[in-house]
Amino acid sequence: MERKLTCIICPRGCQLTVSGEADNLTVTGHACPRGQVYGINEVSNPVRTITSIVRVANREDTMVSVKTAQPVPKGAIFEVMSLIRNTTVNAPVKIGDVIIDSVYGTQVIATKNID
């Protein structure tokens, strides 16, 4: 297996090549140790923080922005989005309020205050 990636740790954007098997990955093309760690994580267990919005049912035309408190597996992005899209909340909402509990070991929380 071989994959080409662009490192995003710093603006330099090294072109990484990650090769080998799951527990024995080799990274080339990195200029620093952080790039090596990024390359291995990105191939073995890529994760992303998802940000989106949830409708506020008791306020007209109002959305509250939300995010996953921790990053979730990259492969689960659309599953988590579908959960978020099917959720509504009632105001008041405060930053940090749990909107959806237990999503891939983390929570979806509010990122905006709605009075």
Next chain:
Amino acid sequence: MLNHDIVIVGGGPAGMAAAVAAYDNGVKDVVILDRDDDLGGILRQCIHNGFGLHKLGEELTGPEYAAVYKAKVEERGITVYKNTMVLDVSKDRVVTATNRDGIMQIQAKAVVLAMGCRERSRGALNTPGTRPAGVYSAGTAQKLINCEGYMVGKKVVILGSGDIGLIMARRMSLEGAKVEAVCEIMPYSGGLTRNIVQCLEDFDIPLYLSTTVAQIHGQKRLEGVTIAQVDENRNVIEETKRFIECDTLLLSVGLIPENELTVQAGISMDRITSGAMVDENCETDAEGIFACGNVLHVHDLVDYVSDEAERAGKGAANYVKNGSNKTEYIPVKAVGGVRYVMPQHIHAQPGEEVSLFMRVGQPYGKVRLTAKCGDKVMAQAVKLKVAPGEMEKLVIKTDKFADLTGEITVTLEEM
């Protein structure tokens, strides 16, 4: 006529940080005027994360970053006039504004301009074709989706690969739209690397460089666009034209500092940044009028907006307390591959270290950036990679300011 010590025009990240810094530097009578119904400016619609890593040491979304500063404003009891549109700022610092209560005028001792920027629109591009529904600026689509919950389309082409275009490519994809292409007229993207990776590559969205939208099709609703490659003079290459069916075209083709008030006030402008000419305290050539944030020059990170606004707020507070500080200035000039440098002039004896902010004209690999006055090196830094999308900084230490004559130039040499 009302009287206030410091009037801040705009309640986005720049205005809020400037207000807080002015207050903390000893001037308590600070007011913010904003045309929207709440503080936060454009951060309110930027629901993605990546804000605050430099300034606050944590990764926040736009609304969270705004909330941090809004809380600081409220803790200090700073007055905020919401839904208030500033119509005029005079050189002697009379601010005229309008809201539901009518017209008001404030005589300020100092003014901070923090109006931000707006997007270039289709009209500025002269793209041929019809004028159907479905052509949006990326930021308008962002506001409709993120604040009002209104999805703007299903099949999307994005023109421009600046950060807003990239962020919207991901946002539309997450909401179930199919982003067919991102077209960039330049041979490189203006966006941050992490956005190219996480907004395009994650969703298998193709980025076509040296490519533009040559025609817009559709009567009532957009039916598609003709895209085409461009030559080195950015002219369309006819034989590369191809049609892409889509119902939505998002334009992310540049930001323009919103400087109508600045120009009306007769303040000197920089043709490259489209913002005011300022010194290291962000003071314009109109005494007591300061400018900061995207109205001064377009930033890539809000963290740097907050830093700059703090300098402006502090400068305004010092002006109110101590009066004019307009003494001898040294001009600062960008040379060669450096497109612009901010500030455009600095005090001959600033008394503390001064940061110079600059952008390059095109991407380079390893370069050395040097600020020089005559033969004297004022500051220098080696960068592994520079690009127009990422602002660079040089810091001139206090002891370098002894016995300067002439001007400071900032140059770039490839290594």
